[in-house]
Amino acid sequence: MLVPPDFLRDWRMASTYETVSGIISDTCDIEADKITPDSHAINDLGIDSLDFLDVAFAIDKAFGIKMPLEQWTADVNAGTVTTDEYFVLKNLCANIDKLVAAKA
């Protein structure tokens, strides 16, 4: 194999993150340098539910997936996970990668 698996994973993560942070920057009018992999979309970036709908639509389109927002909301409301799992960008990107992998 020419590309080590770890490198491939890192590269893919960066690509997903760049796409997602670009979507958030464009959609929510947030300066790109204020967005980091550790940013929480709601608590740090102040994205409200209506803006997050735009972000979700753009992500669904960009990756050809259907983010299970209803299930995620139910998980958070049930207390089985914290919002960090879905709204901290590096975690959101990891979840997107899982959905893309599951689709393939």
Add this chain to the structure above:
Amino acid sequence: MRLEYFQMVDRITSLDVPGGKITTACLVPEQSPVFEGHFPGYPILPGVLLIETMAQTGGWLVLATQRCAKMPFLMQVEKAKMRAFVSPGQPLEVEATLLHEGSGYAVVKASIVSGGKKVTEADIRYGVVPFPNETLQAAMLETARRVGLPEEFCNGA
């Protein structure tokens, strides 16, 4: 159309759920208190009611995809254009196409044609959530039957 009751859609004229398309027919009433204010001596259907008419048409498409088990609430309207005046007594043909069915939301593109001319268009997004109460659910099912939503799309409720 019964403008005072926000009953914008008279009947569903075609429905293709797998293809994500719907058309409805709506006849603008000759008389309505709305026209007394909009505008005195020059009655035209308010643009917001044209948007509502498109939103309800797309809403019936979303309801059909959900088999009336969930309710679409209007959340966002983009690129709305009012291209021509709509007068009392004018028949409207409304069309909506499902662009995306997300988890808990849906996106449609809608337009209205009258007399062969496009009068308005918009991109519309809905939050799609469980019915907040049984009263609304029952009312929507009753309205579904009035506008001719096929029974097979009413049975998820």
